Amino acid sequence: MDLLHNAVRAYAWGSRTAIAELLGKEVPTPHPEAELWMGAHPGDPSRVVGPDGAARSLLDLLTDDPDGQLGTRHADRWGSRLPFLLKVLAADEPLSLQAHPSAEQAANGFAAEDAAGVPMDSPIRNYKDPSAKPELICALTEFHALAGFREPARTVALLRSLDAPDFAPYAELLAAQPDGDGLRALFTTLITLPQTALDMLLPQVLDACVLHVKEHGEFDLECRTVLELGEAYPGDAGVLAALLLNRIVLQPGEAIYLPAGNLHAYLHGTGVEILANSDNVLRCGLTPKHVDVPELMRVLDFACGDMPVQTGVETSPGLWSYRTPCPEFELSRIEVGPSVHVRVDHSGPQILLCARGRARLTCGDETVELARGQSVWLPARDPEVLVTGDVDTQLFRATPGVE
Known part of the structure; x- marks a missing residue:
């Protein structure tokens, strides 16, 4: 350790x-x-x-x-x-x-x-x-x-809510096929628009977003995001592509x-x-x-819907794990205090990061104090670690995934 x-x-x-x-x-x-x-x-x-x-x-x-x-x-x-x-x-x-x-x-x-x-x-x-x-x-x-493509019916509602006449055909393209294939067709169309077409279309879309925000429309957050992206990346097709994605907080x-x-x-x-x-x-x-559109299209997954938000699965008192199918990693959140101690063990390597408070790690007869922002390496050969801490201490643990 x-x-x-x-x-x-x-x-x-x-x-x-x-x-x-x-x-x-x-x-x-x-x-x-x-x-x-x-x-x-x-x-x-x-x-x-x-x-x-x-x-x-x-x-x-x-x-x-x-x-x-x-x-x-x-x-x-x-x-x-x-x-x-x-x-x-x-x-x-x-x-x-x-x-x-x-x-x-x-x-x-x-x-x-x-x-x-x-x-x-x-x-x-x-x-x-x-x-x-x-x-x-x-x-x-x-x-x-x-993150991830929004459910097509909701995206059609967003696109139709924008008063941008030249953009209306793109909304109807998805409305005619409101599924993953329709998203692929619309996304491909938007991301491959010639720059001259983008330069004409983007100002209309941005003006429509301004109006939507002023009128406190249903898609206020999505429109504010497009406006921020349009200001940071003028003339970028990614600004239009952002209209198709879930906006997550x-x-x-x-x-x-x-x-x-x-x-x-x-x-x-x-x-x-x-x-x-x-x-x-x-x-x-x-x-x-560099943007390689053909290679990007071979990689993209056009499955659509809300992005699942995890809060962690409490596997023992004070220890929450964020589960994924990945063999490469698993992230866990540890929260300890005067009355909550956590024992962590794993057959592989671990990194522990103190994100809040102050932690005390005891491994065999060795003890390490971790201040906020500090981290430790725990090789696989180390025995289990007892994690204790002050009031409101939080750590994150990285390990290989569970296979």
Whole structure:
């Protein structure tokens, strides 16, 4: 059981306060801080601080001792690779509209781009590795997102509520076929519009959204979101695509799971994110980066309806698990206090992050104190850990998934 030193990633959409406050640093920071990474991603692996105070890359530890660190069963499946990456994500501005491939799609895409000689660092490379990238985000603050295609009848009602004459035919295209195939047809039409057509259509849609908000229409939040995206990404087809997606507001402790093919964009807020340890992203819009529409269409899932929101399943007093079908990861929330203690055990590796309060971890005859923002690495060979804390202490635990 050792403390982790973790990398903070700076992206333009990040926050100048959220991660700094979590880590007890001065705010505001000079530059936006978007993600705190905990894990063994080759781009920014955590460093494990040993009893002597020396820090060593978690990536190197896994390479040298996969059985001891991951457990034999997980090492047999994943080799020396930690299958998950844990993050704190802090968004002050929207991220790109994107989806991730399935394991089969990633393996095929990676092999095809290798065979075609596309350099790994090329801006047009879609597949950085042959792995899937499912993810789950759990809100620490109120968290806003677009995720999954809305039920078509509701989307038709939204589109018809907008007084934009040139946009009316697009609403009727979906009304004529209100199902996944109709969504595919409408989405494909919108995302492939020529720029000249977009430049004529988008101002009408934005004006219609302004009017809808002024009149306190039924789809106020959706229209406000389109206006914000239109201001941030003028002339971007992703602004129109956003009209087809569920607009979600998560409260602290609520989570959504984003499987392969789910089109989504995080808009604003701070959350704990867990994902498979992969870099594969297919972008749709709201970004100046490469957008490969044909490859995106092969990946997207046009299943539609409300996105399930999880609050966690209480598996024992003080321990809630967010369940997914992923073998790569499982996220749990731990809440302890003077009268609630939690014992955690797992056959594989674990990362524990203190998100609120102050925690005390006891593993055998070893005790570690965790302040807010600190985290520890628990290799598979460690015995169970007793987690205690002050009033209102909250931690998050990352482990491989249950198979």
